[in-house]
Amino acid sequence: MAELKLSESRDLTRIERIGAHSHIRGLGLDSALEARDVSEGMVGQTAARKAAGVILQMIKEGKIAGRAVLLAGQPGTGKTAIAMGMAKSLGLETPFAMLAGSELFSLEMGKTEALMQAFRKAIGVRIKEETEIIEGEVVEVQIDRPGVAGAASKTGKLTLKTTEMETVYDLGAKMIEALGKEKVQSGDVVAIDKASGKITKVGRSFSRSRDYDAMGPSVKLVQCPDGELQKRKEVVHCVTLHEIDVINSRTQGFLALFTGDTGEIRSEVREQIDTKVAEWREEGKAEIVPGVLFIDEVHMLDIECFSFLNRALENEMAPILVVATNRGITTIRGTNYKSPHGIPIDLLDRLLIITTQPYTEDEIRKILDIRSQEEEVEMSEEAKHLLTKIGVDASLRYAIHLITAAALACQKRKGKIVEMEDINRVYHLFLDVKRSTQYLMEYQSQYMFNDADEDDVNAMQP
Numbered sequence: 393m394a395e396l397k398l399s400e401s402r403d404l405t406r407i408e409r410i411g412a413h414s415h416i417r418g419l420g421l422d423s424a425l426e427a428r429d430v431s432e433g434m435v436g437q438t439a440a441r442k443a444a445g446v447i448l449q450m451i452k453e454g455k456i457a458g459r460a461v462l463l464a465g466q467p468g469t470g471k472t473a474i475a476m477g478m479a480k481s482l483g484l485e486t487p488f489a490m491l492a493g494s495e496l497f498s499l500e501m502g503k504t505e506a507l508m509q510a511f512r513k514a515i516g517v518r519i520k521e522e523t524e525i526i527e528g529e530v531v532e533v534q535i536d537r538p539g540v541a542g543a544a545s546k547t548g549k550l551t552l553k554t555t556e557m558e559t560v561y562d563l564g565a566k567m568i569e570a571l572g573k574e575k576v577q578s579g580d581v582v583a584i585d586k587a588s589g590k591i592t593k594v595g596r597s598f599s600r601s602r603d604y605d606a607m608g609p610s611v612k613l614v615q616c617p618d619g620e621l622q623k624r625k626e627v628v629h630c631v632t633l634h635e636i637d638v639i640n641s642r643t644q645g646f647l648a649l650f651t652g653d654t655g656e657i658r659s660e661v662r663e664q665i666d667t668k669v670a671e672w673r674e675e676g677k678a679e680i681v682p683g684v685l686f687i688d689e690v691h692m693l694d695i696e697c698f699s700f701l702n703r704a705l706e707n708e709m710a711p712i713l714v715v716a717t718n719r720g721i722t723t724i725r726g727t728n729y730k731s732p733h734g735i736p737i738d739l740l741d742r743l744l745i746i747t748t749q750p751y752t753e754d755e756i757r758k759i760l761d762i763r764s765q766e767e768e769v770e771m772s773e774e775a776k777h778l779l780t781k782i783g784v785d786a787s788l789r790y791a792i793h794l795i796t797a798a799a800l801a802c803q804k805r806k807g808k809i810v811e812m813e814d815i816n817r818v819y820h821l822f823l824d825v826k827r828s829t830q831y832l833m834e835y836q837s838q839y840m841f842n843d844a845d846e847d848d849v850n851a852m853q854p
Contacts, residue, residue, distance in 0.1 A: 410766055410767055412472075412792075413472060413473055413476045414766060415433040415762050415763060415765075415766040416432070416433040416434065416473055416476045416477050416480060417432040417433050417477075417480055418431075418432035418433075418434070418477050418480045418481045419432065419434060419441050419444055419445055419448065419474070419477040419478060419480075419481050420432040420433070420434035420441060420477070421441060421442070421445045425442060425445040425446065425449070426442065427439075427441040427442050427445070430758055430762075432477065432480075433473075433477075433762055434470075434473065434474075434477055435751075435755050435758045435759045435762065436470075436749075436751055436752065436755035436758075437469070437470050437474065437748055437749065439747075439749075440463070440465075440470075440474055440746050440747065440748050440749075441474065441477070443744075443746045444461075444474050444477070444478055444746065447459075447461055447478070447712065447714075447744070448478055448481055448482065450712070451478075451482065451486065451682070451683075451684060451712050452482070452486075458705040458706060458707065458708075458710040458713075459705075459712050459713070459744065460701075460705055460712070460713040460714075460715065460739075460742050460743045460744070461712070461713070461714045461715070461743065461744045461745075461746060462690075462715050462716070462717070462733070462735070462740075462743040462744070462745045462746065463475065463714065463715070463716040463717075463746050463748065464716075464717055464718075464733055464745055464746070464747050464748070465718065465747055465748030465749070466718060466748075466750060467718045467787075467789075468751075468787055468788045468789050469748035469749065469750055469751065470748055470751075471688075471716040471718070471748055472688060472716060474746075474748070475490075475686045475688075475714055475716060478684065478686075478714070479684070479686075482683070482684065485516075485630060485681065486516065486681060486683045486684070487513065487514050487515065487516040487632050487681065487683030487684070487711070488514070488683055488684045488686065489510050489513040489514040489683065489684070489685045489686070489711075490686045490688070491510050491685070491686070491687050491688070492687075492688045492689050492692070493687055493688065493689040493690050493691065493692030493693045494689055494692045496692075496693065496697065497692075501655065501656050502656065503694070503696060503697050503700075504696065504697070504700045505656050505657075507697060507700055507701070507704070508662075508700075508704070509634055509637075509657070510685055510687075511685060511704055511710065511711060512632065512633040512634035512637055512662075513632050513633075513634040513685070514632070514682075514683040514684055514685040514711035515632060515633045515634075515680065515681070515682055515683060515709055515710075515711050516630055516631070516632050516633075516680070516681035516682075516683055517630075517631055517632070517633060517636065517669055517672075517678050517679075517680060517681065518628055518629075518630050518678060518679045518680075518681055519628070519629045519630075519631065519672065519677065519678045520626055520627070520628050520676075520677055520678065520679075521626070521627055521629070521677070522624050522625070522626055522627075523585060523586070523587060523624070523625060523627050524585075524586040524587065524622060524623075524624055524625075525583050525584060525585055525586065525622075525623060525624075525625050526552065526561075526583070526584040526586060526621050526622055527554075527581070527582070527583045527584075527594070527617045527621065527623060528552035528553055528554050528559075528581070528582070528616075528617055528621045529552065529553050529554070529579070529580070529581050529597045529599075529616045529617070530550065530551070530552060530576060530577065530578050530579065530580045530581075530582060531551040531552065531553050531558065531578060532549075532550075532551040532578055533548065533549075533550055533551075533571065533576065533577065533578065534548050534549045534550075534551075535547075535548035535563075535568055536548055546565055546568050547562070547563065547564065547565075547568075548562075548563040548568050549561065549562060549563060550563050550567075550571070552582075552621055553616070553621075554616065554617045554618055554619060554620065554621055555616055555617070555618040555619075556618060556619060556620070557620065557621060559621055566589065567589060567591075570589065570590070570591045571591060574591050574592075574593050575593075576591065576593060578600075579596055579597050579599075579600030580593055580594075580595075580596055580597070581593075581594040581595050581596065581597055581614050581616065581617065582594060586622075594612075594614055595611070595612035595613060595614035596611055596612065596613055596614070597613075597614065597615075597616050598613050598614070598615060598616070599616060630681070632683075633665065633669070633709075636665050636669075637657050637661060637662055637665060638657070640661055640664075640665060641655075641657045641658065641661045666709065680709070682709075682710075682711050682712065683711050683712070684711055684712050684713075684714055685711050685712070685713050685714070686714045686715075686716070687713070687714070687715045687716070688715075688716050689716070689717065690715035690716060690717045690733075690734075690735065691717045691719045691722060691725070691733060691734035691735070692725065693725065694724075694725040694726035695724055695725065695726040695727050695736065696726065698724070698735065698736050698739050701713070701739060702738060702739055702742070705742060715735075715743070717733045717734065717735070719733050719734050720732070720733070721733075722734040724736055751788060753780060753784050756780050756783040756784060756788055756791070757776065757777075757780045759788065759792075760776060760779055760780060760783065760791060760792065760795070761776070763792050763795055764776075764795055767795055767796055767799070769795050769796065769798070769799040769810060770808065770809045770810065771795075771798075771809065771810040772809050772810065772811050772812070774811070774812045775798070775809075775810050775811055775812050775814065775815050778812050778815050778816070779791050779794060779795070779798075779815055782794065782815070782819060782824075785826075786824035786825070786826060786827075787824065787825065790824045790825070793822070794815065794818050794819065794822070797818040797821070797822065798810045798814040798815050798817075798818050799814075801814040801817045801818055802814045
């Protein structure tokens with residue numbers, strides 16, 4: 393008898409593409425906000441992570457608005473990783489908006505308008521409303537289809553029960569169509585919104601769990617509801633202020649949310665929305681969830697944007713602002729003045745500054761281990777040691793880029809584990825910044841439009 397070969401089953405829900413920070417799961421802190429050495433994809437930077445944990449606690453309490461934090465450090469020291477860790481630690485309920493400083497100059501709207509929209513994206517509103525629902529276990533669904541084509545539309549009956557009562561409801565064509573879309577059958581527990589007629593399948597009743605020999609992993613078994621069929625339920629909607637702005641600013645506002653073509657929003661619309669949200673807060677219908685706005689490459693902003701940020705941070709509805717830069721003392725864009733990190737002194741004075749330090753050799757090794765695991769690359773100890781040396785001599789980013797390249801070189805020679813020869817091969821195929829600069833200096837006379845003089849060449853020496 394021929395042997396049956398079972399094909400490898402793959403989890404389809406997993407995102408196959410791996411990003412630069414896809415291994416980050418959080419900040420890697422314990423309950424006392426102490427940084428663990430290696431945790432949740434984070435390695436080293438203990439002081440910076442502790443400081444970020446304190447900021448995180450402040451965000452979760454949501455009491456203080458308009459605080460700003462600057463993540464400053466050399467390139468490749470984990471500034472964006474810390475910001476991503478903060479986003480993961482906050483969870484889905486707290487808004488986290490990301491923006492690169494250079495983005496503002498390529499949008500089809502004013503810079504300050506783009507910043508205002510980013511601020512509003514980082515402020516959530518949790519709206520509570522009471523709605524009447526019918527919740528019960530489906531006993532039977534009867535649909536009477538017309539025998540003659542072109543006759544009256546379909547009608548039917550739906551029998552629902554709880555542990556205490558059972559009722560039969562008459563169904564119209566729209567409800568029958570909704571039941572068909574949700575694939576509702578006897579034994580399912582459903583919730584029907586009386587106002588909109590929306591049907592939600594809660595799960596399958598425990599009492600009918602043995603109807604089928606096998607059920608999919610998505611089938612959720614629930615208890616048959618108790619009490620009355622009709623009940624009032626509090627529903628919570630989480631939206632951002634920007635989403636409310638867009639929906640109210642134009643006739644097709646809801647569609648604009650999906651297309652991204654939001655355009656400029658008038659300040660009158662925002663003022664009306666702020667007033668309405670304030671009313672809802674007083675009535676207890678809504679609560680504000682201040683989130684985080686993360687601006688990377690903040691040195692790319694100009695003096696106009698910095699002036700706007702100064703004013704926006706004073707607003708009581710402002711989110712927590714987190715900015716990052718890898719610049720030292722440099723010119724403020726739009727002026728001839730120099731300042732630390734290219735940020736005006738008056739704004740720097742408002743910022744809590746967190747510095748990141750270069751990684752040690754041991755930390756680089758641990759990061760490369762995590763990345764190899766994330767990219768599903770098996771590597772020998774010698775290869776890891778060589779890659780760590782490359783990370784120390786060249787840069788951590790360059791070493792990380794070589795992982796997948798080395799895995800492909802290993803695949804080419806039909807190997808299973810990446811060895812030193814694979815690392816060596818890709819190291820000579822792809823240059824790092826130092827070797828590339830060295831090459832340019834040797835052959836600069838053969839390049840077009842070469843303006844480098846001797847001083848520039850000496851300054852570029854690694």
